[in-house]
Amino acid sequence: MEKAFKNEIKSQFPYLCNSKILLAVSGGVDSVVLTHLCKRAKLDLSLAHCNFNLRDKESKADEEFVANLAKEMQAELFVENFDTVKYAKDNKLSTQMAARELRYQWFEELRLKHRFDFILTAHHANDNLETFFINLIRGTGLEGLSGINVDSNYIIRPLLKFSRKEIEAFAIANTIEWKEDSTNASTKYLRNKIRHDLVPILEEMNPQFLDTFLKTQSHLKENEQLVEDYLSLLYPKIVEKxxxxxxxxxxxxxxxxxxxxxxxxxxxxxxxxxxxxxxxxxxxxxxxxxxxxxxxxxxxxxxxxxxxIDETEDKIYEISKDEDFVMLPMGTFSFLEVADIDEKVSNCIYVNPDKLEFPLKVRKWQQGDIFYPFGMKGKKKLSDFFKNKKLSLPQKENSWLLCSGEKIVWVVNQRADRRFSITSPDQKIIKITFSL
Incomplete structure (x- = not known):
C-alpha cells in the first residue's frame, strides 16, 4: 500500500510534496495509517486532533494517544477541546453534525492562522460507499450519489481509492497501533448501520462489490460533469443577476x-x-x-x-438631526448643506431642512402609504405609483422610504415628495444622497 500511496501522491497530488500540510488525526486506524504514509512520503506534516468530549475517559485516551503519535512522527500537534453537546443544543443540530461543523471550522482557523497550504483527512473508499447510501436513503440529486470529492477547496482526501481492509492490513503488517472508537460498533447511527448490516449483505452477493461500486461512481462523476458543462452553456441564457x-x-x-x-x-x-x-x-x-x-x-x-427572505422588513431606522453621514443595512445616507440645486439625479434630492421633523425614519413601504410626488399634481398611493412604473414584487418590497414624522420625504432613488421641496431662493438647501 505504501508504494500505491506514493504513486497516488505523485500522479494526483504532486503539489503536496512542496506544501505545508495539516493532517486531521482522530486516533483511529484510518488517520493513523495516513499519518505514517505521509511521513514515509516525506511530506511536511503537522497534526490536528479534536476532542469532542463525548466518550469521557475514552476521549481523553485518544487525545493522549495522538500526542504520543505526534512525538513519534516529530510533528507539531494542535489539540482543541469542544463542548459538542452544548453546541449541538444551541444550534439545533445532531451531535454528529455539530462535531462536523466544529471540526471544519477549527481546521479552517488553523489553516489561516498558521498558513497551511492544505488540510488532509483520512476518508477512504468505504466512507464513500457509506455516504452514497446515506444520501440515497435521505434523497439527493446526482451530486449526492457521485460521492465525496477527492479535493474541495483546501481539503484533500488522498485515501479515497483505498479500502478499509487495505488500510487495516497495512497497519497490522507494519505493527502500527491505533485507537478504536467504541461508538463505531453501535448501529444506532445510520452510517454504522449501513457499515455493519447493509454492506456485508452486498459483499456476500458480490465479493467485488466495492470495486464495482467505485467504477459506477466514477461514471456518475463523469455524468455530473456533463450536467455542469451543459448548465454553464444555459446559465447566461436563463439567469440574470x-x-x-x-x-x-x-x-x-x-x-x-x-x-x-x-x-x-x-x-x-x-x-x-x-x-x-x-x-x-x-x-x-x-x-x-x-x-x-x-x-x-x-x-x-x-x-x-x-x-x-428579508429580515429587515419590519425594522425602522432613525437618523438624528446632527448626523451628516449614516450607514444603514440598505445603504448610506449623507446630508450636506449646499448653496444651489445642481443637476438632479435619482440618488439624491434637495429639501428644505426647516420642513423636516427629526429624527428622520427609514422604513419599508406599506400598503396604504400615500405621498405627493414631485413633478405631479395631487397625492398618489405608493401601490399605484409602483404599478405605473411596472415594478416587480421584489422591486416593490425592496423600496425604502425616508420619512419625516408620518410624511414621506423620499421614495429612495425613485421620487421625492414635493411637500419638502425648495420653494424660494432664500431657503436653506439640504442635499440628501443615498448610495449602496
Missing part, C-alpha cells in the same frame, strides 16, 4: 428539454424542498410564490424571481 437577487427567463426554460431537471440544478443550493411546487410556478399565475428557509421564488409575468 438583479439588484434584489436573480431572475430566470420562463420562456427560455419552456423551450429546452428536461426543464424541470435544469430548474432543479439551478436552484438546488437555495434550500428548496417542495420541488413540484417550484416546477408548477412556470405555469402559475403571477404572484404565486414558493419558499425555502432562506429564499423565495416568485412568478412575475415572464420571469421567476429569486430573492433572499
Amino acid at each position: 438583479t439588484d434584489y437577487g436573480y431572475s430566470l427567463d420562463i420562456n427560455y426554460l419552456k423551450k429546452i428539454p428536461n426543464k424541470a431537471a435544469v430548474l432543479y440544478q439551478l436552484l438546488k443550493s437555495f434550500g428548496f424542498t417542495e420541488w413540484n411546487d417550484v416546477y408548477h410556478l412556470l405555469d402559475a399565475q403571477p404572484g404565486k410564490m414558493v419558499f425555502s428557509t432562506s429564499h423565495r421564488l416568485v412568478k412575475d409575468r415572464d420571469y421567476l424571481l429569486l430573492t433572499e
